[in-house]
Amino acid sequence: MAHLSPLIGVGLIVPIIIYFLKRDESDFAAFHAKEAINFHLSTLLAVLISIPLIIVFGLGLLTMLGVAVGSVIYGVIAAVRALDGEWYEYPYTLRLVK
Incomplete structure (x- = not known):
């Protein structure tokens, strides 16, 4: 449930x-x-970085799209792995919460 929470619009609330x-x-x-x-x-940090890139370079739309697609794909992979009992770690993730 924690991995798929952004798909139902509750983002960080459910995992916390x-x-x-x-x-x-x-x-x-x-x-x-x-x-x-x-x-x-x-992913939130990546989106926040993408916003100025939209304004300055127009490149932010591509990065936002990549973040959105990657978020869904990696979230589903993590949920499936968790259901299988595996200890899955996301790639490309800052470990802010220890």
């Missing part, structure tokens, strides 16, 4: 709630919630 509810109960759930938080923060 899952992390705080499950961090003492399940290392696996806490790990995936932290991964989702870090990934969503990284």
